Amino acid sequence: MKIMKLALRSWIALTSVFSFMAAWAMLAHAPKPVQGKSISSSSSAIAVTPLPTLAPLPPLNLTGNTDGGSFQLPPITIQQAPAAPPVNMFSQAPVFTTGGS
Amino acid sequence: MNTEVVLAAVETTDAEAVLQATRLLIEDCERRFSRFLPGSEVSALNRSAGAWFSTSPELIEMLQQSRQYHQSTGGLFDPSILPDLKRAGYDRSIDEIRGTGAARGPEPREDRPDFQSLEIDTTGGRVRLLPGMQIDLGGIAKGWIVNKAAGLLSEDLPNCAVSAGGDIVFKGTPADGELWQIRIEDPWDSAREVMRLGIGAGAVATSSVVKRSWRQHGVSRHHLIDPRTGEPAAGDWVSVTVLAPSIMTAEVYAKAVLIGGAGETPRLLQQEPEISFFAVKMDGSILSSFELMESFDEHKSRVLQ
Numbered sequence: 109m110k111i112m113k114l115a116l117r118s119w120i121a122l123t124s125v126f127s128f129m130a131a132w133a134m135l136a137h138a139p140k141p142v143q144g145k146s147i148s149s150s151s152s153a154i155a156v157t158p159l160p161t162l163a164p165l166p167p168l169n170l171t172g173n174t175d176g177g178s179f180q181l182p183p184i185t186i187q188q189a190p191a192a193p194p195v196n197m198f199s200q201a202p203v204f205t206t207g208g209s
Numbered sequence: 210m211n212t213e214v215v216l217a218a219v220e221t222t223d224a225e226a227v228l229q230a231t232r233l234l235i236e237d238c239e240r241r242f243s244r245f246l247p248g249s250e251v252s253a254l255n256r257s258a259g260a261w262f263s264t265s266p267e268l269i270e271m272l273q274q275s276r277q278y279h280q281s282t283g284g285l286f287d288p289s290i291l292p293d294l295k296r297a298g299y300d301r302s303i304d305e306i307r308g309t310g311a312a313r314g315p316e317p318r319e320d321r322p323d324f325q326s327l328e329i330d331t332t333g334g335r336v337r338l339l340p341g342m343q344i345d346l347g348g349i350a351k352g353w354i355v356n357k358a359a360g361l362l363s364e365d366l367p368n369c370a371v372s373a374g375g376d377i378v379f380k381g382t383p384a385d386g387e388l389w390q391i392r393i394e395d396p397w398d399s400a401r402e403v404m405r406l407g408i409g410a411g412a413v414a415t416s417s418v419v420k421r422s423w424r425q426h427g428v429s430r431h432h433l434i435d436p437r438t439g440e441p442a443a444g445d446w447v448s449v450t451v452l453a454p455s456i457m458t459a460e461v462y463a464k465a466v467l468i469g470g471a472g473e474t475p476r477l478l479q480q481e482p483e484i485s486f487f488a489v490k491m492d493g494s495i496l497s498s499f500e501l502m503e504s505f506d507e508h509k510s511r512v513l514q
């Protein structure tokens with residue numbers, strides 16, 4: 109009886125040690141988990157580039173020339189605007205007022 | 210004209226020169242046709258009553274058109290009401306009267322010749338007012354000037370509009386939409402509108418008893434004289450807006466419809482079936498006769514409410 113108890117205790121102890129060691133080994137070689145949305149330096153990452161800086165507009169030249177008093181403005185570069193939502197046909201045209209005078 | 214003038218155009222070329230030319234045309238016309246300027250052609254014509262007076266082709270043209278409108282409106286449009294305007298106190302510019310009140314009148318009304326008796330010699334370039342006749346072209350000159358200005362402007366800028374105190378000619382189409390937008394003012398509150406319209410090429414004019422009004426010995430007076438009585442019109446329509454193919458027709462009939470009121474409007478509309486009108490009554494109610502107008506180019510007027 110004493111011999112059987114001793115053998116059983118030894119078996120439990122050995123299997124516990126082996127299980128622990130096996131689990132340790134498995135965890136030690138498992139791949140690392142991904143943390144949030146951190147950007148990696150791999151070739152498949154999304155590159156973020158800063159927005160272009162608009163050049164300042166040139167000042168208006170309001171001095172008259174000799175051409176009958178008309179003003180000649182310097183050319184201004186037009187930036188293409190983003191696509192606009194559909195516009196009511198009456199929202200852009202100038203509005204005239206009539207009411208007597 | 211004692212009013213604001215607006216020139217608007219869709220620019221396809223350099224507009225500065227034609228805008229300047231149009232502005233000079235307007236200023237020149239005002240110098241010639243204003244009765245408040247002693248040196249104007251109209252003032253000189255009035256002083257010549259009873260004798261032949263050499264006049265410019267432009268004044269002859271305006272007088273001929275005035276005579277036609279006088280006939281078609283049954284006399285409701287009458288440029289010879291200047292003595293009645295003065296009796297009502299409108300003997301100076303409206304800004305002066307508003308500041309000081311009417312200085313004269315009311316005085317007894319005197320007989321005067323019928324406007325149709327005006328004599329025009331187109332070959333000789335001269336006009337004769339019968340003795341006692343005095344004319345004021347305020348009921349047609351603004352439209353005439355706007356029409357000429359729009360014609361000049363549209364030679365270079367086919368899509369344009371010219372407005373003088375709310376008498377407006379529209380040519381072509383605006384830049385960003387199919388129709389020109391018109392805001393009809395509340396006659397009692399210019400900051401408010403009673404209606405918004407979309408219009409194609411054509412003209413619009415409004416007459417109002419509120420805009421040019423003053424006090425004469427404590428009595429409220431305005432500039433829209435009823436030729437039948439010689440007194441400011443006393444109907445229950447406060448303002449009338451007319452849409453028409455021609456700005457002069459719009460301007461003349463805005464006055465005639467307002468002065469004539471509900472009793473005369475059916476006859477006036479029969480005379481000019483191409484016009485539509487919109488009237489605000491004294492009690493604030495609105496009467497309109499807008500219809501599709503086939504005489505406009507490819508556009509038709511629409512009520513946007």
